[in-house]
Amino acid sequence: MKIIAIAVNTFREAVRDKILYSLLFFALVMMGLSVILGNLTIGEQIKIIEDFGLGTISLFGVLIAIFVGVGLVYKEIERRTIYTILSKPIPRWIFLLGKYGGLLLTLFVEVFVMVVFFSLLVFFYGVGFDFALLKAIGLIYLELALITAVALFFSAFTTPTLSGFFTLGIFAIGHLSTDLKVFGEGTKDPFLSGLTSFLYYLLPNLENFNIKGQVVHQIPVSWEFIGWSTLYGLLYIAGTLLLTVLIFQKRDFR
Amino acid sequence: MSAIQIENFSKEFHLGFRMRRILAVKDLSFTVEEGEIFGFIGPNGAGKTTTLKALVGLISPTRGKITILGRDVREARSRQHLGFLPEEPYFYRYLKGREFLHFYGQLFGLPLSFRCRRIDEMLELVGMKEAADLPLRKYSKGMLQRIGLAQALINDPILVILDEPMSGLDPVGRSQIRQIILHLKEQGKTVLFSSHILADVEMICDRVALIVRGELRQVGALNSFYPGGTREIEIVAARVSVDPLRRAGFDAVDLDGSVLVRVKDEEARDRAISEILAQKGQILSVIPQRESLEDVFAREIR
Numbered sequence: 001m002k003i004i005a006i007a008v009n010t011f012r013e014a015v016r017d018k019i020l021y022s023l024l025f026f027a028l029v030m031m032g033l034s035v036i037l038g039n040l041t042i043g044e045q046i047k048i049i050e051d052f053g054l055g056t057i058s059l060f061g062v063l064i065a066i067f068v069g070v071g072l073v074y075k076e077i078e079r080r081t082i083y084t085i086l087s088k089p090i091p092r093w094i095f096l097l098g099k100y101g102g103l104l105l106t107l108f109v110e111v112f113v114m115v116v117f118f119s120l121l122v123f124f125y126g127v128g129f130d131f132a133l134l135k136a137i138g139l140i141y142l143e144l145a146l147i148t149a150v151a152l153f154f155s156a157f158t159t160p161t162l163s164g165f166f167t168l169g170i171f172a173i174g175h176l177s178t179d180l181k182v183f184g185e186g187t188k189d190p191f192l193s194g195l196t197s198f199l200y201y202l203l204p205n206l207e208n209f210n211i212k213g214q215v216v217h218q219i220p221v222s223w224e225f226i227g228w229s230t231l232y233g234l235l236y237i238a239g240t241l242l243l244t245v246l247i248f249q250k251r252d253f254r
Numbered sequence: 255m256s257a258i259q260i261e262n263f264s265k266e267f268h269l270g271f272r273m274r275r276i277l278a279v280k281d282l283s284f285t286v287e288e289g290e291i292f293g294f295i296g297p298n299g300a301g302k303t304t305t306l307k308a309l310v311g312l313i314s315p316t317r318g319k320i321t322i323l324g325r326d327v328r329e330a331r332s333r334q335h336l337g338f339l340p341e342e343p344y345f346y347r348y349l350k351g352r353e354f355l356h357f358y359g360q361l362f363g364l365p366l367s368f369r370c371r372r373i374d375e376m377l378e379l380v381g382m383k384e385a386a387d388l389p390l391r392k393y394s395k396g397m398l399q400r401i402g403l404a405q406a407l408i409n410d411p412i413l414v415i416l417d418e419p420m421s422g423l424d425p426v427g428r429s430q431i432r433q434i435i436l437h438l439k440e441q442g443k444t445v446l447f448s449s450h451i452l453a454d455v456e457m458i459c460d461r462v463a464l465i466v467r468g469e470l471r472q473v474g475a476l477n478s479f480y481p482g483g484t485r486e487i488e489i490v491a492a493r494v495s496v497d498p499l500r501r502a503g504f505d506a507v508d509l510d511g512s513v514l515v516r517v518k519d520e521e522a523r524d525r526a527i528s529e530i531l532a533q534k535g536q537i538l539s540v541i542p543q544r545e546s547l548e549d550v551f552a553r554e555i556r
Contacts, residue, residue, distance in 0.1 A: 002360065002361055005357060005360035006361075009349075009357050012348070012349070013346065080340065080342075081344055083307075083340040083343070084338070084340060084345065084402075087312060087333060087336070087338040087340070088361040089330045089332075089333040089334045089336075089361075089362065090330060090361055091330040250314075252313040253312040253313060254267065254304075254307070254313065
């Protein structure tokens with residue numbers, strides 16, 4: 001009940017913030033643009049729209065996750081609102097998980113709005129909604145949840161600018177981490193190959209959540225792959241949150 | 255059971271990149287009994303806020319033990335019957351007054367029906383009924399302080415801790431806060447508040463602790479702070495001249511028509527009065543000058 005109160009309040013804070021609407025607005029504009037781009041190609045129109053739509057949902061989802069996620073805890077400390085929360089009978093882990101829950105809810109609503117708009121576009125082109133697209137969207141949401149957990153982790157001990165920077169970095173590296181492994185295997189230097197494999201296992205492999213290409217080109221994606229990716233995502237999130245709680249527990253609020 | 259028990263509390267902070275050690279509070283011990291209004295005074299940076307934050311679980315003691323209402327402050331449960339108003343409180347600007355109080359009530363796990371009733375009572379108590387449906391970003395400083403007090407009392411706490419509740423308020427606002435604190439005492443609650451407005455402390459506190467540079471200097475009932483009792487007595491008289499009084503050994507000053515005589519004690523006061531009357535003079539006033547909390551404060555922080 002307390003955790004829900006904190007989550008709802010976080011959600012309320014996010015939806016009363018204007019930055020969210022401007023990001024959402026640009027996301028919808030971008031999807032609209034895909035129609036024009038689609039018109040420039042012959043026969044591949046629907047693929048362009050789908051590709052663009054999924055890309056937009058993913059990109060703007062990440063932007064929202066970082067923008068809102070990073071400021072989440074920091075703003076509470078900066079504005080000293082946290083003094084009045086943690087001086088209530090609220091264990092700190094409840095506070096953090098409540099904040100995280102509120103953000104997941106915000107992201108869910110955001111993604112939902114984008115998906116509705118996206119399906120209308122696809123529908124408009126008369127091909128009907130391919131339910132494989134939902135698999136891709138589900139994994140995008142899981143990726144967003146993971147990025148949010150990472151943003152929360154950084155914002156528990158550093159400034160929003162730095163944590164935004166770090167989170168964006170992890171997002172970028174996370175999509176290239178297979179390259180990192182390949183590079184490590186190719187090198188003869190034991191230190192370098194040790195470092196790359198350490199980073200490979202430490203940082204999230206976000207390509208596990210990327211099936212956009214397959215779905216758009218109607219290449220089947222097995223449920224087994226989705227299952228493993230989901231498990232991987234959930235474990236990574238749980239680990240990140242646990243670490244965040246451990247850091248946060250020790251913190252003094254001066 | 256004492257409402258607050260602080261035993262040998264010390265707090266160290268590590269500052270900056272080189273982790274320079276700062277001892278903010280040194281070996282502090284005192285207790286606050288149930289039902290009293292306890293004032294916590296000291297200059298800025300003395301460690302008042304640090305101590306209050308340790309009491310409400312925002313920072314953890316480096317050494318020592320703190321219990322409130324019989325529970326260690328490191329347990330979240332210790333705060334179930336606590337009300338806390340931080341210094342210059344900041345609240346969620348996007349919430350409306352009533353939403354804000356509901357949210358804080360939920361954090362205590364209070365059921366909806368209780369919250370609705372309690373929130374109306376609290377809005378009435380702090381005089382914020384009209385502003386209950388405005389967002390907090392439209393509130394003035396005094397209004398924020400009052401709604402802050404309402405959130406501190408939402409759970410009908412046994413112990414109320416207020417950090418500088420009167421700072422930044424006009425005289426009317428300060429008087430309202432004093433009335434509320436006295437009202438809480440009537441209901442049998444314990445109130446601990448910090449302040450550097452000594453007049454407020456003098457007016458309502460049963461006991462006071464003075465902290466300077468992280469160390470406890472004095473603690474006790476207010477009159478124990480003035481060991482000298484009265485400092486001097488000022489007598490003002492008319493139709494009498496300065497010289498005969500001076501010849502009699504008194505410290506007399508001409509005040510353009512009247513005479514001011516300053517004496518150290520009651521015996522000297524009586525002698526001076528007899529002397530003035532013997533000179534056919536007229537006594538205008540006799541005022542004992544008590545040492546104020548401000549004098550004690552000034553002496554201790556030197």
